[in-house]
Amino acid sequence: YVRNCVDIAVAVRDPRFPHSLQRSVTILDARESVPAEGGPSFSLENRLIRAAWMGVWWVCAAWTPRQFAPWRRLLLRCFGARMAPGSDVRASARVWFPGHLAMERGAVIGPGVNVYCMGTISLGEDVLVSQGAHLCAGTHDCDSPEFQLVAKPIHIGARAWIAAEAFVGPGAIIGEGAVVGARAVAFGPLEAWTIYSGNPAKPIRRRRSS
Numbered sequence: 208y209v210r211n212c213v214d215i216a217v218a219v220r221d222p223r224f225p226h227s228l229q230r231s232v233t234i235l236d237a238r239e240s241v242p243a244e245g246g247p248s249f250s251l252e253n254r255l256i257r258a259a260w261m262g263v264w265w266v267c268a269a270w271t272p273r274q275f276a277p278w279r280r281l282l283l284r285c286f287g288a289r290m291a292p293g294s295d296v297r298a299s300a301r302v303w304f305p306g307h308l309a310m311e312r313g314a315v316i317g318p319g320v321n322v323y324c325m326g327t328i329s330l331g332e333d334v335l336v337s338q339g340a341h342l343c344a345g346t347h348d349c350d351s352p353e354f355q356l357v358a359k360p361i362h363i364g365a366r367a368w369i370a371a372e373a374f375v376g377p378g379a380i381i382g383e384g385a386v387v388g389a390r391a392v393a394f395g396p397l398e399a400w401t402i403y404s405g406n407p408a409k410p411i412r413r414r415r416s417s
Contacts, residue, residue, distance in 0.1 A: 234325075237353035248356050257304060260286050264302070271298045283308065294330075296322075307344070310334075311365070326358035326377065331365030337389075339372040346377045364399065384416055 233250035240246040247254065263286070268279050276295040283290050287306030294310035300320040302308055307324035310316070314330040317338045322328060325345030336342065342363075348355040359377035363369065367381045370389040381387065382399030392406040402411045 234356050234358060237351065237355045241353070243354065253304075256286070256306075260302075260305060269298050273297065291332075296320075325356070327360040328363075329361070330363045331367070331383065333366045334363050334368075336363075336369040337371040337373075340369045341372075341374045342369070343374065344377055384414055386414055 233253050235246075235248060235250060237243075237248070240248065242248045249257075263282060268275075268282055271278060273295075275298070279296055279298065280290040280294065283296060283302065283305050288302070289309040291310060291312040291314070293312045294314045296302060296310075296316045297318045297320070299318045300316045300322060302316075302322045302324065304324050307327045308322060309327065309329040311330060311332040311334070313333040315334070316322060316330075316336045317340070319339045320336050321341045321343075323341070323343045323345055328342050328344050330336070342361055344361045345356060345358050348357050357377070361375055361377070361379050361381075363375070363381040364383035364385065366384045368386045369375060369381070370387060370391070372390045373387045374390075374392045375381065375387065376392065376394040378395065379393050380396045381393065382397050382401065384400040385397045386402040387393045387397070387408055388402065388404035388411075390406075391404050391408040393403065393408040397403055397408065398410065400414045400416050402414050403409060404411055
């Protein structure tokens, strides 16, 4: 396994390898592709990249213990993610499109987290996303007859905590040091150093920063 993974990593880092791994997700116009009738929602290029990525993660990373964080960072970087030293995506987490993921130093995505980065998802320093949380940077235009897909970025400020099984929706901006409580549902801007809970997430109290 390890030898095959090294070969894959070297190939992806080769300058002759397509630079499309770092391109944006291409969402097709639903009026033309007609997903409701079995048509694709994304470009062929994007679908091929994601298929390759899922294969590489399952073979090379999904089985790795916590101590293999540098190896997982390498694989994510090879597919376009911006991973600072000390950041980590745990083996059982799922990253939809690495080219739309940016993690600063010390940021951690925990076990079983679903990182649906149709739009850019950025995590500041020492952010913790706990087990089973869902970061969802894509949605549908519910007023569109074709139910058009829409991507909206998510930003999570430094030292924020997304607790177990919380949902962070498209376009959310989580302030520095904010806490999204277990199974809370967060949309839009959340104030810094504030603890939120519930659906929709509402402020409970201020968080002490020291």
